[in-house]
Amino acid sequence: MQQLLLDVFTPPRPTLSNFLVGQNGQLVYELRELIQMKGTSPFVYIYGPSGCGKSHLLRGVASQLGVNVIAGGNRFVFKPGEQALVIDNIDRLTPYSQVQLFNAFNSSMAENKPGKIVLAGEHPTTELKLRDDLRTRIEAGLCLRVHPLSDQEKHAALQAMAKSRGLQLSEEVIEYALRYFQRDMGSLMAVMDGLDRFSLEQQKPVSVNLLRHWMKRRESLVIREYETRTV
Missing domain, CATH: 3.40.50.300 (P-loop containing nucleotide triphosphate hydrolases)
Structure with a gap:
């Protein structure tokens, strides 16, 4: 589980099929x-x-x-x-x-x-x-x-991704993700993927509080992993 949480920011393998087209x-x-x-x-x-x-x-x-x-x-x-x-x-x-x-x-x-x-x-x-x-x-x-996705297009893409996984994302969660995480879609999709798995592990719906809890846990695991490697 630790390695899973450490790797959540790894975006899926890039293909033309999973590129979010927008105006492109x-x-x-x-x-x-x-x-x-x-x-x-x-x-x-x-x-x-x-x-x-x-x-x-x-x-x-x-x-x-x-x-x-x-x-x-x-x-x-x-x-x-x-x-x-x-x-x-x-x-x-x-x-x-x-x-x-x-x-x-x-x-x-x-x-x-x-x-x-x-x-x-x-x-x-x-x-x-x-x-x-x-x-x-x-x-x-x-x-x-290459035209970057607008915030509206990113918002719609995150909602579509959540819907395909059976997740319910509130406006608050999406706005939080767009405000505090890297804004390229690969990183945002990786965040949603990790949050989905953490939600299943905790048996709780996705919320801003769950997102913050997941981030704190991930940060502590990253620090622990770093300390282990430098010993």
């Missing part, structure tokens, strides 16, 4: 088309502020393409035999890695390897501090903004 219906459609090789372009760049769901989308795409997501801050070396390329935080690419990505675009256009390139960053291409020739390659594909 066209974006998700284009990513699905790209995966099935039906898209208008094999190159897609998605952008938006931190916490809007970019990494979730990239991991969902990468999983279906059978590749890993490359972190933009890590050293990237293009391998001509790669079948697909997925890179997050391209605004953090070093000059060397930018050259490697430029080479990947050229290889894809000439030899169709990698056949698909999916990238993500926080800013539109006009604001990216990248090489001009690389920016031109990125702009030749689809550049799509």
